[in-house]
Amino acid sequence: MTSQAPTLVPGLAGIPCAESAVSYIDGQAGILEYRGHRIETLAAQSNFEETAWLLLYGTLPTADELAGFRAKLARYRELPPALLATLAGLPKDGHPMAALQAGYAALGMHMEGKLASRDEDIALLIAATPVMVAAFERARQGQPFVAPDPSLDTAANFLWMLRGETPNVLESHVLDVALVLHADHTMNASTFTARVVASTEADPYTVCASAIGSLKGPLHGGANERVLIQLEKVGTVDRVRAWLDDQLATRGKVMGFGHRVYKTKDPRSFVLQTLARELFEKTGSTPIYDVALELEKAVVEKLGEKGIYPNVDFYSGIVYQKMGIPTDVFTPIFGISRVAGWLAHWREQMVDNKIFRPAQVFVGSHDAVYTDLAARG
Ligand code: CMC
Secondary structure (H helix, E strand, C coil), X not given: CCCCCCCCCHHHXXXXXXCCCCEEEECCCCEEEECCEEHHHHHHHCCHHHHHHHHXXXXXXXXXXXXXXXXXXXXXXCCCHHHHHHHHCCCCCCCHHHHHHHHHHHHXXXXXXXXXXXXXXXXXXXXXXXXXXXXXXXXXXXXXXXXXXXXXXXXXXHHHHHHCCCCCHHHHHHHHHHHHHHCCCCCCHHHHHHHHHHHCCCCXXXXXXXXXXXXXXXXXXXXXXXXXHHHHHHCCHHHHHHHHHHHHHCCXXXXXXXXXXXXXXXXXXXXXXXXXXXXXXXXXXXXHHHHHHHHHHHHHHHHHHHCCCECHHHHHHHHHHHCCCCHHHHHHHHHHHHHHHHHHHHHHXXXXXXXXXXXXXXXXXXXXXCCCHHHCC
């Protein structure tokens, strides 16, 4: 009796791979919730630390829990000097995402098994991620490391460590909201990666090192960097439509548009667009924003009926650029936030773990004949 061949679903589109209570998307209605809370509410009223706690532990923290979590994150920003030296010694022309991946692996070598509980590892990983990004950035610019400031929250401290200057309130707020928006997004590629690696019972440092590799790709987190490069290439509003026609004629993707689940505008891109407008009103607009608005209009006219609308990456890069952040640091910022989601999924995966081991559709051959090396053509 021959067994029935499994049917392949490319990209596992629509195939559930886990039960999860962390976040929820309605792709038709454009709804995103973390633990039942709408993303717009969290963006307006919460902050990154509270949101990370919510994702990890399922409920909003009490005032004491939040204060304790913030204090712990501030403490864990103090990284082993040898780790900082490792980051500073990496190739200066390497991508910051590769540095972050190396950083997670090195952090695991320094810390694995040293902390008292899984929750301590989680706090350390969330605290360490922005520190490692800032440390590599300073080193590759030939600037000295800026020690973390325990009085600042994650967003403000990151800007402080990146620049060595106290960030203004608006910039810190904008980055904090961006971190809230990126913290989780159901079973995206990097979260799936995190859960697959978690399912092998690998340590959480390895889980994050693996997930960051997945996030780096241009179809996932790496899109935010490409969006800006694309907008700069288009250059001016009057060139948008001709550029788009060329791009589509060669079947090129327009970065920052389209989504496996959303078939309408990503709710996070509405929030980011509003933030961009706020930032520009207070600090002066940039021509790139007008190019982006025109590109959105043109893409939606041409591809809207296929369900292709702006995703989260379309407006994030414009905001980060305005804040003077280098283009290749955009995706690491995504990682600074998404690490909270990966670790929430890691906790969830470990509750009733079963190692991931999907099937394949075999398309190879059988009965191959082994020929001696000397006899091969
Ligand atoms: N530009 C032009 N055409 C597109 C785009 C786009 N951005 N996205 C999808 N399409 C077309 C695609 O060519 C295909 O057309 P056809 O049916 O004629 O062959 C159809 O729409 C379906 O596209 P797909 O690539 O099969 O859809 P998917 O669900 O596998 O991919 C996606 C989703 C996000 C990878 C894709 O939309 C894409 O590559 N977008 C550009 C990269 C991007 O912005 N990524 C960020 C995603 S959101 C944040 C994150 O996950 O990190």
